[in-house]
Amino acid sequence: MEMSAGLAADLAWLTVSLDDPAVDLTDLVHSLHEAFLAAVPSGLGLSVTIPVGPADVTVCTLDDGASGVTTSLRLPLGSWTDTESGSAVVFYAAIAGALVDLAADLGWLLGLQHHVVLDGHVRPGHQHRLTSGLAELSAIQQALGVLIGRGRTPQAARCELEQAARRSNTTVHAVSDHLIRDPAADLAGDGRPRN
């Protein structure tokens, strides 16, 4: 698998955060990609999405093959892996029908026959490139940290960000971005981030 520099850099960064010498996320992504291609020769790649707070982080190996996707298979991860509910893996392939057998087998193996979605994600969209959601996750968590540092409890900090986003008709990520650019900024009563 030809891994893009951006994906490799993000995985390397997350591997540093994990700080476990036995785990290299780049290797794990590579191994899964190879195992999938061995099982489905017309396979193009896969994506794994994990929700962390309000941000969904996606790691995807599809890259330039996205335009050739004609079939997809989505499998929820929450019930059989150590991940948050709402996590999922999506496999992509180039030949229509190529994932039918894998869908049946994996659904049976995991007892998830009614939760497997075939061909529901054949247009991966802009998120197929590299990782997505990591920058949002970092900004939101850092903003929570800024508010906790000011004496808010985590729950109160989360509420403050959400209320500011609602009042200013923007996203929690946009409010967080503003706050970490100016950690002394006040999330004013009218909801608009300002000093």
Add this chain to the structure above:
Amino acid sequence: MTQPPVPGQVPAEDPTAGVDAAIDLQASLSALSRLSTGRLNLEDLLVQVATFAVQAIPGADGAGLTMMERDRADTIVASAPFVREIDAIQYGIGEGPCISAALERTTMRSGSLGVEPRWPRFGPQASQLGVHSVVSLPLLTPDGVFGAMNVYAHGTDAFDEHAAHIGELFAVPAAIAVQNAQVLAQTKRLAASLQAALNAQAIIDQAVGILMSRSGCTPDEAFDRLRRLSQKQSSKLAVVAGRIVDEAVQRARSRHLDE
């Protein structure tokens, strides 16, 4: 390549043998299709596949599976301890029916390992351990070979052409089951590690935010400070970050209670 049986050493004819073998194969294939990885890890599942192979292939006393994974040690499982011992010899000296089956992508069969010219070092050692017959079957994908299944018997000439053929029939769904199990096992490993990394990243980012609010520094400066603390305390980054977050949260909660 399937070897012809040695004259005079063909297994005795039994009128019910064909029917029994068909029943065994059917039962094993059926069991293979009901394999569930929900509560098994990859190694447990491979052991089950090896066990079903022993049930399916007439004359088999034990079976083992070898996976060839890129950049990783081979996963080797066995249905019985003697199989592990024999396979260890094979992989230790780099010669034997499994290696030949994987390299040549075809079935290997021998009924007299002690005098087998194809494996002059492996054969006699296996024979000394009382194992004289073998059928090795490559586990194939459309793109190549990803592993092999070794089926052993203590007696000489235990596997005839029919047994090898049954082995080949069994190896097709076994290869699919093993491949699917590998996809699941790799997905499980990646998902769990990614979740753990994201959790650690979230704590690190919160600690960065706390340091920023205290000193007005940039996220990069706060992260450098955190990294220096981690090195100084010889603790993981996420552990140091967790302490900073815990202390700040405790202070916030006590302040909240005081108000």
